[in-house]
Amino acid sequence: MTADRQAERDAIQAAARRLLAGTPTQSTGALTVLQLAAEAGVKRWVLTHKHPDLRQAFEDQRRAADGVPAAYQHLENKIADLEAANRRLRADNTELTERVDTYAQVIRELVTELDRQPRNVAALPDNVTRLPNPR
CATH class of the missing domain: 1.10.287 (Helix Hairpins)
Incomplete structure (x- = not known):
């Protein structure tokens, strides 16, 4: 795995944690794939095509939280x-x-x-x- 790809994954995972915790820094805080990409600072297609496993993991966590960040x-x-x-x-x-x-x-x-x-x-x-x- 290249350093860029690993950096994207790290950014997406950190963004998912922030969104689920209700502490966004670069997005609206909505628990959507679009806001996850914005929070991670990557294009949506990077998230959906290059890292579908992270997108799916985020959606599973969002479903478990009923679409509401933990902080709320x-x-x-x-x-x-x-x-x-x-x-x-x-x-x-x-x-x-x-x-x-x-x-x-x-x-x-x-x-x-x-x-x-x-x-x-x-x-x-x-x-x-x-x-x-x-x-």
Whole structure:
């Protein structure tokens, strides 16, 4: 094996380690063959045609990591928790909105019923206080 070929292999292996660890230095950090080539500083065809074993090893490691660099895997759990909390909050919000709408309808019906009653304050039950009519 020539020195250039060995240098390419070393660069690709080091780049794969950096990408899988979530510490890229020359790429976006995405776990793709294209970003592996960019991280290693080689052309994509060098990786896919001259070193297919390294490409395959990288893809196997990526699959094992579910496509998420190790440095970011703890965030996957946090994202799942936040999404669950978001779903709960949205459901609570929907329930509360429906409840407020129901209360508003009841208040409108009570106001209508009170408007039908005579204005005689003495005719109202003891626990009802008529508010001034803003109309």
